[in-house]
Amino acid sequence: MIKRRIDSRPTCGRPESDRNAFTLLELLVVIAIIGILMGLVLSAVQQVRSAAARTACQNNVKQVALALHLYHDSNNTLPVGHRSASSAMPFTGWTLDILPYIEQQNVYSESLAAFRISSQSFANPPHIHRSTVIKTYTCPSDPRVRSPQVSQRTLNFVAFTSYLGVSGKDFSSLDGVLYQNRAVVLAAITDGTSNTLMLGERPPSTDFQFGWWYAGIGQRFSGSADLILGVREQNLQPVVSGSTCGPGAYPFRASQFSDQCGMFHFWSPHPGGANFAFSDGSVRFLSYGTNSIMPQLASRAGNEVVDIP
Secondary structure (H helix, E strand, O other), X not given: OOOOOOOOOOOOOOOHHHXXXXXXXXXXXXXXXXXXXXXXXXXXXXXXXXXXXXXXXXXXXXXXXXXHHHXXXXXXXXXXXXXXXXXXXXOOEHHHHOHHHHOOHHHHHHHHHHHHHOOOOOOOOOOHHHHOOOHHHOOOOOHHHHOOEEOOOOOOEEOEOOEEEEEEOOXXXXXXXXXXXXXXXXXXXXXXXXHOEEEEEOOOXXXXXXXXXXXXXXXXXXXXXXXXXXXXXXXXXXXXXXXXXXXXXXXXXXXXXOOHHHHHOOOOOXXXXXXXXXXXXXXXXXXXXXXXXXHHHHOOOOOOOOOOO
């Protein structure tokens, strides 16, 4: 009997164990596909986060607008935009006055007690809340305002507001809704509360010197660029040869956290525009394309006819 020898070796040119292995080219293709998919996923996640932050920011603006209306209901007037140095509570304004209406009664009461001890709002203590972050006043899209920062010029440890009252055209026009040393009643907004700006987004300045929610002096003690801002605001800082920022007037346009000149105009970290509260309490996202009609929207009694896109 003749036994046949069975050869188990593969008949092709490479070992059996290599038949299911990736070639280098195939591996590179797979890595490329994974990279593209990761990029798409990360982009989508970033867009979702950005949209969520914008919505949260818009909700904050809505809460502040509602608080301003509740203050008006209780006091028959809106709060002053900013108090001057001669006030009993200098360099405070609407951000302090509406605290009881955004569930910050303790901060409000303790701040009033601090003024009974010292009228110097820069003194900490007793003005400990100068560095207290009021979450409702901060936009989630700006990571800088989540905690107090040190102002680079005066070295104060301060907290901020991402939202400023609309004072009108600029600090001197007094034609808006929230400006220095005067309180406006809603009935005086004859242009219509649904057509008149009350509040808008503007992140703190690059050097953290402007945008304080408490004890903000503003430009030349006017409150400008701290608690209030005009839609064609002027630069009241010394403008000399080589100055980064010109004298103004500054339009509604995009900016960035690193741009010191952004302190002179409304803008936001959101793409394309910023959230604004109107005097009827409504909140709208206005694109930078509305810049041309901002002066009309900012005046309370200019008798303008404005078509808001």
